[in-house]
Amino acid sequence: MVEWLVEHGIGEDRALLVENDRILAARHFLSGAPWAGTIYPARLVSRSGGSARGTARTEGGLEILVDKLPRDCTEGSELLVRLTRAPIAERSRLKLAQGRPVAADAPEDSSNWALREVSSFAPGAWEEVWHAASSGVIDFAGGQILCCVTPAMTVIDIDGDLQPRELALAAVPAIAQALHWFDIGGSVGIDFPTLEAKADRGAVNQALEDALADWPHERTAMNGFGFVQLVARLEGPSLLHKFDTSRVGMCARYALRIAERLDGHGGAVLLTVHPALRAKIQDEWLAELSRRTGRQVRIETDPGLALEAPSAQIVPL
Structure with a gap:
C-alpha cells in the first residue's frame, strides 16, 4: 500500500510517502509558513x-x-x-x-494527496531523509550524487569510479530518489559524465525517462557535454533550499524531535546542542517538548557538537 504519513513535530510537520516501509518521497512544512494550495x-x-x-x-x-x-x-x-x-x-x-x-466557494487545498497522521514514523525513516538532505549527498554503488541549490536552479553533480556510461546509468535511480526525497521542483541541471557516443547518451536519456515517469516534468536531451536540464512545477522551497538558507533552524527542530522520541520512564530530558541551536530554540518549543514528553526539560550547550548532531538523554531529576 502506498500512502502519505504525516508526523506533527514541534515547529514543523513532516510527511513521508511510504510503500511497504520503503520511502518514496518526502515533504516538510514549517509551522505557520505559507504553502501552495492555501x-x-x-x-x-x-x-x-x-x-x-x-x-x-x-x-x-x-x-x-x-x-x-x-x-x-x-x-x-x-x-x-x-x-x-x-x-x-x-x-x-x-x-x-x-x-x-x-471564488469565495473555492476549496481550501487543491492538492490531490491525502495524509494519514501517525504519532511517529518507523525508526530511522525521517533521519535517513533528513541527513541526506542536510548533506545533499546520496550514495549509490560505484559513486554518489551531490545536490546543490543556486539562484538559477538546483544542480546535481555525479562522481564515482565507474566508466562514464556505467556511472551515468548507475546514477539515474539516485537522481530520481533525490528529486522525490528532497521535494525538488523548478529548474534542475544534471551534470553527467561526458559521453561521446550518441548511443550512450540515448541510453541515459531513456533511463531518465523511465525513472521519472511518475514525476511530471519537461526535459532536454543530454548534450555533448553530458548536461541535462529538467523543469518541473515549483510549489515552494525544497529541503535543500531550507538547509541552504536556514540550517540552524532546521537543526534546532531536529534536536527537539530527537528529544521527543526518547524511550524510558521518569527523570528529566537533558538536551545538549551547539550554542547556535540554543539561540534558535524558542521557549514555547521547550514548553511543548515538556508537555509531549511529560518530563522536565533541561538544555545545555556544547560548542564541540556539530549542528546536525544533538544529544538527548533521560537524566535523574
Missing part, C-alpha cells in the same frame, strides 16, 4: 495598467505576485488568492509567493 484574503496593492498581473498583500504582510486578475480588479480591491508557489528564501533575496484569484 487560500488567503488579500488586498491588491499594485497593478500595471493593461496587465493581468499585480501584487497583493495579506493582513499578515505576506506579499503575493498575482496573475490572471479580472479586468475589474483595481488597486485597493479585496480578493481571495490561492497560493500556487510559497515564498522561497535565497541567500541574497526572497522570491515572493505566487498565486491566483479564486
